Amino acid sequence: MTVDGKRLRIAMQKSGRLSQDSQALLTSCGLKINLREQRLIAHVENMEIDLLRVRDDDIPGLVMDGVCDLGIVGENVLEELSLQRQIDNEPYNYQVLTRLDFGGCRLSIAVPQEENYQSVKDLEGRTIATTYPRLLNRYLKQNGVNARVVTLKGSVEVAPRAGLASAICDLVSTGATLEANGLKEVEVIYRSKAVLIQRRDLAESNKLNMINKLMPRIAGVMQANESKYIMLHAPRAQLEQVIALLPGAENPTLLPLAGNDAMVAIHVVSSETLFWETMEKLKALGASSILVLPIEKMME
Ligand SMILES: Nc1ncnc2c1ncn2[C@@H]1O[C@H](COP(=O)(O)OP(=O)(O)OP(=O)(O)O)[C@@H](O)[C@H]1O
Ligand SMILES: O=P(O)(O)OC[C@H]1O[C@H](OP(=O)(O)OP(=O)(O)O)[C@H](O)[C@@H]1O
Ligand SMILES: [Mg+2]
Numbered sequence: 001m002t003v004d005g006k007r008l009r010i011a012m013q014k015s016g017r018l019s020q021d022s023q024a025l026l027t028s029c030g031l032k033i034n035l036r037e038q039r040l041i042a043h044v045e046n047m048e049i050d051l052l053r054v055r056d057d058d059i060p061g062l063v064m065d066g067v068c069d070l071g072i073v074g075e076n077v078l079e080e081l082s083l084q085r086q087i088d089n090e091p092y093n094y095q096v097l098t099r100l101d102f103g104g105c106r107l108s109i110a111v112p113q114e115e116n117y118q119s120v121k122d123l124e125g126r127t128i129a130t131t132y133p134r135l136l137n138r139y140l141k142q143n144g145v146n147a148r149v150v151t152l153k154g155s156v157e158v159a160p161r162a163g164l165a166s167a168i169c170d171l172v173s174t175g176a177t178l179e180a181n182g183l184k185e186v187e188v189i190y191r192s193k194a195v196l197i198q199r200r201d202l203a204e205s206n207k208l209n210m211i212n213k214l215m216p217r218i219a220g221v222m223q224a225n226e227s228k229y230i231m232l233h234a235p236r237a238q239l240e241q242v243i244a245l246l247p248g249a250e251n252p253t254l255l256p257l258a259g260n261d262a263m264v265a266i267h268v269v270s271s272e273t274l275f276w277e278t279m280e281k282l283k284a285l286g287a288s289s290i291l292v293l294p295i296e297k298m299m300e
Contacts, residue, residue: 096197129150
């Protein structure tokens with residue numbers, strides 16, 4: 001089933017870990033978004049685009065079924081639904097347009113902290129609680145482990161304390177949730193990031209044109225996110241050593257300083273930030289006025 005209409009439909013998480021970053025990405029790409037808290041659909045004022053704000057679990061299905069043209073979702077949720085649809089013999093067509101630079105997390109197995117865990121074989125015969133039963137079952141099968149998988153939609157981390165399971169398989173980022181619940185991470189089974197996906201059967205040329213316009217903008221925003229504009233004053237006598245310390249500064253811009261022939265201004269766009277340690281080394285070489293600035297947009 002596909003939905004008619006000229007406006008490109010993008011599904012994104014309404015509220016949760018991905019919503020702010022998804023919205024910020026689209027805004028940086030030039031979309032003027034008029035969000036009212038409770039609205040399911042948000043119209044983009046300056047382009048023929050509508051945003052569908054839904055639970056993240058619904059996003060892959062909306063794209064696979066052609067209800068939305070694009071979706072921003074975690075690979076963990078996407079892969080789980082793909083596996084489910086494969087098992088159920090249902091269509092699971094989609095195309096990943098690009099991996100994004102947010103939503104990074106891992107799906108890991110965790111056991112009580114006091115347990116003397118040695119290897120994956122220690123999971124044999126146990127009950128493991130998770131929101132991702134198909135990803136977990138695939139991992140267990142690949143490792144030749146027989147375990148019982150219990151599906152919980154939320155609060156997975158409390159399952160061991162509640163006596164529902166003796167291990168869990170849940171998303172981890174800093175590890176704070178596991179620690180707070182007396183658990184330790186023992187196996188990473190999947191590494192995930194947010195991705196932009198497109199429905200496979202998209203043929204309308206106006207929508208494809210819009211996507212072709214959006215993609216370089218997304219690449220530009222991501223490149224800008226990881227780049228910095230670095231400016232500093234450096235003594236001419238130490239120029240070579242100073243430039244060698246700047247990440248990715250093969251061809252820096254050198255500018256004269258009014259009334260000071262001994263120093264020169266260096267400007268460089270770097271693909272990395274400057275660490276405090278490097279700044280201290282630059283200072284020791286006689287550099288001053290060191291500035292590290294964020295870059296909003298980039299097009300090369
Ligand atoms: N701690 C984390 N750090 C970074 N990314 C995360 C983290 N936890 C989850 N994610 C990513 O963000 C996605 C959404 O997480 P969130 O916790 O908001 O989901 P949810 O509670 O299922 O939300 P919804 O109400 O939309 O169903 C996850 O599927 C995952 O891809
Ligand atoms: O390793 P950490 O940094 O602690 O992150 C992991 C937690 O983050 C996610 O939940 P979230 O905080 O988004 O809340 P939710 O469980 O209500 O979705 C995930 O489900 C973990 O519980
Ligand atoms: Mg969800």
